[in-house]
Amino acid sequence: MTDRVLQRLRDLEPLLWINPKLGPVGQAEVPVSPAQVLQAEDNWRALAPLLQRCFPELAQSGGVIASDLIEVDTLARAMDAGAVGRFFVKGDHALPVAGSVKARGGIYEVCLHGLSLARALGLIGPDDGPEALADGAVQARFADYTIAVGSTxxxxLSVGLAARGLGFRAVVHMSSDAKAWKVARLRQHGVEVVQHPADYGKAVAAARAAAAADPSIYFVDDERSELLFFGYAAAAAELRDQLQARQIPVDAxxxxxxxxxxxxxxxxxxVAYGLKQVFGDHAHCFFVEPAQSPCALVQLAAGLEQVVTVYDVGLTNKTEADGxxxxEVSQFVAAVMQPLLSGVYTVRDTDLFRWLALAQEHAALQLEPSAAACLGGPAMIYNSAEGQRYLAEQGLAQKTEQACHxxxxxxxSLVPASEYQGFLDKGRQLLNSDH
Ligand SMILES: Cc1ncc(COP(=O)(O)O)c(C=O)c1O
Known part of the structure; x- marks a missing residue:
């Protein structure tokens, strides 16, 4: 990492870091394979009848967990994104069951674990599909088994609600960042919540240790799980279909x-790995992180030889963007993303609240602070020296009018009204004080 990037990180100055190791998808050496994305798409299709029966929210959608692609021109203009290209929000804030992108990973892993367990216990036959898990006798046996997870x-929410939906006992180890309403919602659904007065890494370690000591506990490992990863990756095909339906091309x-x-x-x-498989080098993926928690940025910028945390560079990891x-970023994810990620930009908490308010005003979207972070991307690309350099180096400087963001x-979407109103008030105050 250059001294200049380090200094800007320490000054909490929002910045765009471009990944010097980005290369062609075809040459990326990573510890996963494209076939795993296709397998995940098949698995999701097979899970739909089960999901439809176990989750009332999915009765209408035929058990499909998917989100809208929403065009947001007015919002993009309000975000000073430079009015060239087309701008969309992928609305995972409104995903059913869990109200976040985590529905794609957590529900997927819990269901696939349930299927393996039911087969191993002989509760269903080897040829029975996932729908057999909706059976009352199977779910009664699942009550003897626990699914545990550590989470911000x-x-x-996603793992706990999915586990309860299939009849499992569920234990969620929460970090001190977890919002009270998320804890309350889990408890309402019969999930046991252990609150740790510590950060996310320590909550995960506690959950992992508890599971290691008891074979009836299955641990969903957010730091290493390939199942979670591919549950998310299947979203790329959904976006491909939505862009095709609008006749929006993605090519050179x-x-x-x-x-x-x-x-x-x-x-x-x-999601990014899936997108690179679907769109190849024409997909330019950027992560966004809070200025106090840029864990992927510090790890990728330093190289993967040794673990680097945000504490190591003098940051606090304190942010309102609880998710x-x-x-410390997942080392597994860092290894996959190193040759595939275009870059990472950072955002101040105050901007998260501004953008959350703009999303409500200009697109009627109810976002939590973490989600609002995505809205700053186009302006970062168009208005920063690093973004301009990226466009030039990629041969895209003359193609911005045909770009899709x-x-x-x-x-x-599940944030309680009073809590959300507090976010909105804060954002509106900040916007007013800017003028
Ligand atoms: C709203 C929201 N956005 C983004 C993320 C980031 O996902 P991940 O931790 O898998 O990087 C989370 C994680 O909990 C989240 O809750």
Whole structure:
């Protein structure tokens, strides 16, 4: 990492870091394979009848967990994105069951674990599909088994609710960043919550240790899980279909820019890996992280030879973006993203609240602070020296009018009204004081 990047990180100055190790998708040496994305798409299709039966929210959608692609021109103009290209929000803030992108990973892993366990216990036959898990007798047996996870909040909601939906006992280890309403919602659904007065890494370590000591506990490992990763990765095909339906091309003349909020890295990493398989080098994936928690940025900028945390560079990991309050990125995700990620930009908490208010005003979107982070991406690309250099180096400087920008809004629709009103008031005050 250069001294200049380090100084800007320490000054909490929002910045765009371009990944010097980005290379062609075809030459990327990574510890996963494209076939795993296709397998995940098949698995999701097979899970739909089960999901439809176990989750009332999915009755209408036929068990499909998917989000809208929402065009947001007015919002993009309000965000000073430079009015060239087309601008969309991928509305994972409104995903059913969990209200966040975590629905894609958590529900997927819990269901696939349930399927393996039911087969191993002989509760279903080897040829029975996932729908057999909706059976009352199977779910009664699952009550003897526990699913545990460590979380800043949203993964806990997704895993906890999915586990309860299949009849499992569920234990969620929460970090001190977790919001009270997320804890309350889990408890309402019969999930046991252990609150740790510590950061996310310590909550995960506690959950991992508890599971290691008891074979009836299955641990969803947010730091290492390939199942979570590929559950997210299947979202790329959904976006491909949505762009095709709108006849929006993605090719050498029509670049696609993606802005993905990053905590431990599993959700943005999985989605980005899937997108690179679907769109190849025409997909330009950027992570976004809080100025106090840029864990992917510090790890990728320093190289992967040794673990680097945000504490190591003098930052606090204190942020209102609870889902992204992570000090050390997943080493698994860092290894996958090193040759595939275009860059990372950082954002101040105050801007998260401004953008959250603008998203409500100009697009009627209810976002939580973590999700609002995605909205700053286009302006970062167009208005920063690093962004301009990236466009020039990639041969895209003359193609911005044909570009498509997708901001991945990762959570927010389940935030209780009073809490959300507090976020909005804060954002509006900040916007008013700017004028
Ligand atoms: C709203 C929101 N956005 C983004 C993320 C980041 O996902 P990941 O931790 O997998 O990088 C999270 C994680 O909990 C989240 O809750």
């Amino acid at each position: 909040g949203n993964l806990g 003349d029509h670049p696609l820019f993606l802005y993905l909020p990053c905590g431990i890295g599993g959700a943005p990493g999985g 992204m309050a992570v000090a 997708v901001m991945w809004a990762t959570g927010g």
